[in-house]
Amino acid sequence: MTTAAHQQGKFQAPTLTPDLKIHMHDRMVCSRVVDEVTIKMNRAGQGFFWIGGPGEEAFGASLGLQVKKGQGPDYDYLHLHYRSNPILMAMGANPVDTLRQMRGTQSDPYSGGRNFVNHYSIPAWNVCPVTPTIETQYVMAPGTAWVQKRHGGDGISIVNGGDAGTAEGDFASCLNWATIPGKELPLLIIVNHNKFGISTASDTIQSSPNLAQRAEAYGIRWAVVDGLDVQAAWDAIAEAMHYCRTERKPFCLQANVSRLHGHSSASGANRVDNEDDPISRFEAHLIEQGLMTRAACDQVWDRWRTELNEALKGVLTEPLASDRDAFIFKET
Numbered sequence: 001m002t003t004a005a006h007q008q009g010k011f012q013a014p015t016l017t018p019d020l021k022i023h024m025h026d027r028m029v030c031s032r033v034v035d036e037v038t039i040k041m042n043r044a045g046q047g048f049f050w051i052g053g054p055g056e057e058a059f060g061a062s063l064g065l066q067v068k069k070g071q072g073p074d075y076d077y078l079h080l081h082y083r084s085n086p087i088l089m090a091m092g093a094n095p096v097d098t099l100r101q102m103r104g105t106q107s108d109p110y111s112g113g114r115n116f117v118n119h120y121s122i123p124a125w126n127v128c129p130v131t132p133t134i135e136t137q138y139v140m141a142p143g144t145a146w147v148q149k150r151h152g153g154d155g156i157s158i159v160n161g162g163d164a165g166t167a168e169g170d171f172a173s174c175l176n177w178a179t180i181p182g183k184e185l186p187l188l189i190i191v192n193h194n195k196f197g198i199s200t201a202s203d204t205i206q207s208s209p210n211l212a213q214r215a216e217a218y219g220i221r222w223a224v225v226d227g228l229d230v231q232a233a234w235d236a237i238a239e240a241m242h243y244c245r246t247e248r249k250p251f252c253l254q255a256n257v258s259r260l261h262g263h264s265s266a267s268g269a270n271r272v273d274n275e276d277d278p279i280s281r282f283e284a285h286l287i288e289q290g291l292m293t294r295a296a297c298d299q300v301w302d303r304w305r306t307e308l309n310e311a312l313k314g315v316l317t318e319p320l321a322s323d324r325d326a327f328i329f330k331e332t
C-alpha cells in the first residue's frame with residue numbers, strides 16, 4: 001500500500017485473528033464449492049450458463065467480512081460484478097440460493113430465475129442488481145455514494161469489476177463523478193485484474209498493468225495489491241475503506257487475482273493449471289502457522305461438497321421460472 005496514512009504509520013488494520021482466519025477459510029472453500037457445483041450443473045444440462053469467481057476468494061472473502069452490512073445510506077452499498085460470490089459468501093449469503101439462480105427456479109431470491117448465475121440483488125444488504133452488461137455498475141455507484149455524501153455517517157459505496165472493462169467509458173465517468181470539486185464521493189473503486197477479458201490478454205490491449213494508476217489523474221489515491229494473499233488483501237481493503245469512511249473521498253484499489261476456470265461456460269469453464277490458487281496458498285499458511293492441519297482443511301472441503309450436492313437434489317425438484325414470470329415483479 002502506498003497511501004499517505006500508511007506511510008505515516010497512522011493506520012492499523014483490524015487484526016486477522018486465528019479464529020477469523022479459520023472462518024475466512026471456511027467461506028473461501030464454500031464459495032469455491034459453489035463454483036464446482038454450478039459448473040457441474042451446467043455440464044449436466046441443469047443450468048444453461050455458468051460464470052463465477054474461482055481465483056478471487058482471498059480478496060473477495062477479505063472484502064465481504066469487512067463490509068458494513070445493512071439497508072440504507074448508513075450502511076455500505078455494493079455494486080458488484082459476476083465474479084463476486086466470495087464476497088457474498090463471506091457476507092453470509094445462502095450458497096443454496098446460488099444453485100437456485102443457476103437452475104432458474106422461482107425460488108431464486110436474486111432474480112426469480114430470470115438472470116444468469118451470480119447476478120445478485122439483495123435490497124436488505126444494499127446489494128444492487130448485478131448486470132450482465134459489463135461496467136455499467138461503475139456509473140451507477142456514484143449515485144449511492146452521492147446519497148451517502150449528503151446523508152452523512154460513515155457508510156460508503158463499493159464498486160468492483162474486471163480489468164478489460166476499465167477500457168470502457170463508464171470507468172472514466174466513475175472517476176470523474178467521484179471527484180467533482182467539493183462533491184468528492186465516499187466510493188471504493190475496485191478493479192479485479194485477472195489479466196484477461198474473455199480470450200484477450202490484457203497486455204495486448206492495455207499499456208500498463210497498473211490500471212488503478214489512472215485514478216491518479218483525477219487526484220484519487222490508489223493502490224495495487226496481491227489479491228491472492230489474504231493478509232495483504234485484508235490490510236489493503238481495511239485501509240482503503242477507512243480512508244473512504246473517514247475522509248468521505250474515493251479510493252481506487254486494484255486486486256491482482258487469478259482466473260482458475262476460464263472465462264465462463266461459453267469458453268468451456270475448464271480448470272487451468274498455470275494460475276496460482278489463493279485457497280492452496282492460504283491453506284499452506286494456515287498449516288505452517290499451526291492453525292489447521294491438512295486433514296482439518298480436507299474436512300472443510302468434504303463438508304461443503306456433501307452439503308451442497310445434497311442441497312442440489314432439493315433444488316432440482318423446485319419449480320422453474322415460467323415465461324409468465326418474466327413479466328411479474330416479485331417484492332423481496
Ligand SMILES: Cc1ncc(C[n+]2csc(CCOP(=O)(O)OP(=O)(O)O)c2C)c(N)n1
Binds near residue numbers: 133134162194
Ligand atoms: C457492455 C458489454 N460489452 C461486452 C460484453 C461481453 N463481455 C462479457 S464479459 C467480457 C469481458 C470482461 O472482462 P473483464 O472486465 O476483465 O472481467 P472478467 O470477466 O475478466 O472478470 C465481455 C467483453 C458485455 N457483457 N457487456
Ligand SMILES: [Mg+2]
Binds near residue numbers: 193194195198
Ligand atoms: Mg479480466
